[in-house]
């Protein structure tokens with residue numbers, strides 16, 4: 001299986017080269033540099049990533065959208081996401097990809113030891129109760145390209161999370177794999193942890209609750 005490892009990055013010049021080098025053993029790193037003002041793009045390219053560059057910052061989800069679209073254009077058959085700040089351990093990619101490679105799952109969701117923000121705990125609790133997904137907001141997830149193609153409606157808003165939830169609603173096969181999360185080397189977060197990022201997460205959750213009401217199961221496997 002030919003996996004694209006999509007890495008959204010905003011001003012991560014300190015860590016991006018090591019992340020790309022670590023990920024390269026598991027697939028093709030595609031770094032989406034989202035209007036960084038530092039050397040993220042150059043460092044990523046030098047480390048062997050394909051770089052998709054946004055001239056202006058469009059946010060994490062728009063970066064995922066660009067990376068997924070590029071991976072589809074290039075003919076990859078699996079999509080993996082991970083962060084650029086070295087909080088995710090690239091060696092966890094082996095376990096994340098294993099259920100896809102074995103043909104046992106369509107979507108694999110990483111499970112962190114804990115959530116970073118209070119609104120994540122609210123959203124995660126909803127997804128756990130409603131769909132049995134333990135950590136729907138984990139930045140490490142893997143999808144078959146088939147999932148990406150089947151749920152174009154899930155690709156506006158919270159993209160990776162939306163795709164995982166759309167797949168779950170439609171009865172696709174999900175697998176869950178524990179992933180370690182390291183302390184952010186710089187100590188800061190790009191999203192922040194104040195009221196605004198928390199409200200953004202709650203809005204995304206409400207959007208997903210609405211979707212649940214309007215979407216009917218549409219998933220059927222090709223092989224019956």
Ligand SMILES: Nc1nc2c(ncn2[C@@H]2O[C@H](COP(=O)(O)OP(=O)(O)O)[C@@H](O)[C@H]2O)c(=O)[nH]1
Nearest residue numbers: 008009010034059060063083084085189190191
């Ligand atoms: N492309 C893009 N990536 C972003 C943006 N904000 C954060 N990121 C990336 O998303 C990942 C997770 O962000 P981070 O702030 O570490 O989130 P946290 O780990 O939940 O605190 C990192 O790789 C960031 O570089 C953004 O506006 N655009």
Ligand SMILES: [Mg+2]
Nearest residue numbers: 083085087184
């Ligand atoms: Mg982080």
